[in-house]
Amino acid sequence: MNDDPLAWLVSLEGVPSAFAAARDGIDVVLRDRGLRRTSPGTTAESLLRGAHASAVLEGSASTLAEVREGAGDDVARDAVRLSTELLGLVPTVRSSPLQAFARLHAVAASGAVDAERLGRPRDAAAAERLRGLAAVLTAPTEAPALLVAALVHAELVTAAPFASHNGIVARAAERLLLAARGVDEKSLVVPEAAHLALRAAYESNLRGYAEGGRAGVHAWFLYAAEAFAAAAEASPLRRGAEQDET
Template structure:
């Protein structure tokens, strides 16, 4: 019997190879294309692209150029505001994920919900389920970091613990897991853009995951590496 809460997911058919391939692709991108010419500006561009993609998935109609110019709609502005503070939360996500979740929501939802609701779960059940998600991030799991990111992302969307901006927080957390666990320390991959490029599959598989069936969870886990591969292609290192 194992105490690893994600061990059963790693054993599902096709999952280990899919995540190994996705990680190899990211490593090749960062090693061959990034290390010699990475700059803070490249990271900022990746975060900008991610904010735009996440906002569109949340219902924004703004273009990337509008967001780049600071003229996006409120959803885009919320996602962009979170992106500017996100990387500073990586240490907090590792040691106190509940605080990191609360801070991400407070930043993204500022001006959209009442001050006393910023960073606070909707109700007791949401708070309990959010603690379960946080426990995954502090568990002693041997699951690949990409799989941890995918599970936490889908869990946050499914739980929808906050009164607003749950998708934006979930996708920001996914990116932050990749930073905190050393997959993409400089945050140059754009997973949000990968999901936008595969929007129909992304949204369909999230719904399947939320249904809680083994097949639904399995399908999400097989989809997510495709999103990460597309996110690597969307990196500014490819420009």
């Protein structure tokens, strides 16, 4: 009997090869652009770009230049504030995913919702969904780390377990899992920018994940592999990436 809770996802046609190709692309960018020589400033730039893209997906009208200057709107400021704390949660998400998710929401939504709602599930059903997700994350699995990150992303968006900022929390959690599971420990790829560039497909596939049964779930993971490949190309390590900052 297979006790791996993600085995059925790994068995979906085309999913293992798609994630393997995406991981190869990430590894090439990190290796070829000198991962060992990167500075904290490169990580900070990646996090800033990700925060801006995530905010735009959440409805922000701020430009990257405005966000870089600290002049973005409330949604952008929330996303940036979360990005500054994100990597500090790597040990927490490894050992206590529920605590990490609660902290992500508490940081992102600070000042936007009542203090007693920060980091708390909005109802019993949301709490149960979060517990189920945490159980999956702490169970042994042979699923690739990219698949795990994509699963967390989709679950947090579609369950919308918190009172606000669920999209920002979900995209931050995806990036956090990439760091915690060894794909991108210095957080140099920018999955949020990939989702923004692929926005129509991103939003369509999230709806499919929520409403489309097994076929919708399958489509989401194939999309996610495509997005992770694009995330590598959006990294500030990529030569000429600064030209994309419009």
